[in-house]
Amino acid sequence: MxxxxxxxxxxxxxxxxxxxxxxxxxxxxxxxxxHGPVSPCAVKLPESPRWRLGLLRLGPEQLDWFSVGGVTTHPTMSWHRRGLEISTPTSGETISIPGLDSAVAITLTTHGSEVARLALEPKIYPAVRSWLESAPPGHNVNVT
Missing domain, CATH: 1.20.5 (Single alpha-helices involved in coiled-coils or other helix-helix interfaces)
Incomplete structure (x- = not known):
């Protein structure tokens, strides 16, 4: 040869x-x-200085984040819907992250402490806000 x-x-x-x-x-x-709507996003943990590109899935009970290059179908990070709060993106502020077009940043907090920052495309933010504000399946179904 x-x-x-x-x-x-x-x-x-x-x-x-x-x-x-x-x-x-x-x-x-x-x-x-x-198993639910998936969109590209980036996450930045409070102790980390860098953004990590990944996929965000809106599940029935939790918000799941998956690493973009992984092979597993289990989320790398999850935030339970109950007790989760998200901030409003500041108007006019966009973040430039390779792989995301003009992303807006929001802060995820649980019980008053910051757990992560998410960078989403501006058109995805209303879906995440609506998902969070809607009642989880089976929660308060008998309210009159």
């Missing part, structure tokens, strides 16, 4: 690995979307 053939085989193997990785990410995204 010549050197050229060996290089071609290595490049072919690399292309196959990249193609398989893209298929796995696509299947994971479809699997996540099967």
């Amino acid at each position: 010549s050197t050229l053939q060996a290089v071609e085989l290595v490049l072919l193997a690399g292309c196959v690995v990249i193609a398989l990785w893209l298929v796995v990410l696509w299947l994971r995204r479809r699997s996540l979307a099967a």
Whole structure:
């Protein structure tokens, strides 16, 4: 086997690995979307100086965040709907994060303490606000 053939085989193997990785990410995204609406977002924890790109899913009882490059279908972070509060994005302030177009930042707090900051596309914020303000399924169903 010549050197050229060996290089071609290595490049072919690399292309196959990249193609398989893209298929796995696509299947994971479809699997996540099967259990609730999914949108791109970024999260910044209070102790971290950087934003991490990921996917946000609005579940029936919790807000789930998934790392964008992971293969697991379990959330990396979750915030239970009860006791969760979100801030209003400041008007005119947008954050530039690679992978998100002109994102707005909101703060998630639970029982008065900040748990994370989320950067969302401006059109996604009303959906998250509506999800939070609506009653969880089965909560106060017999209220008259």
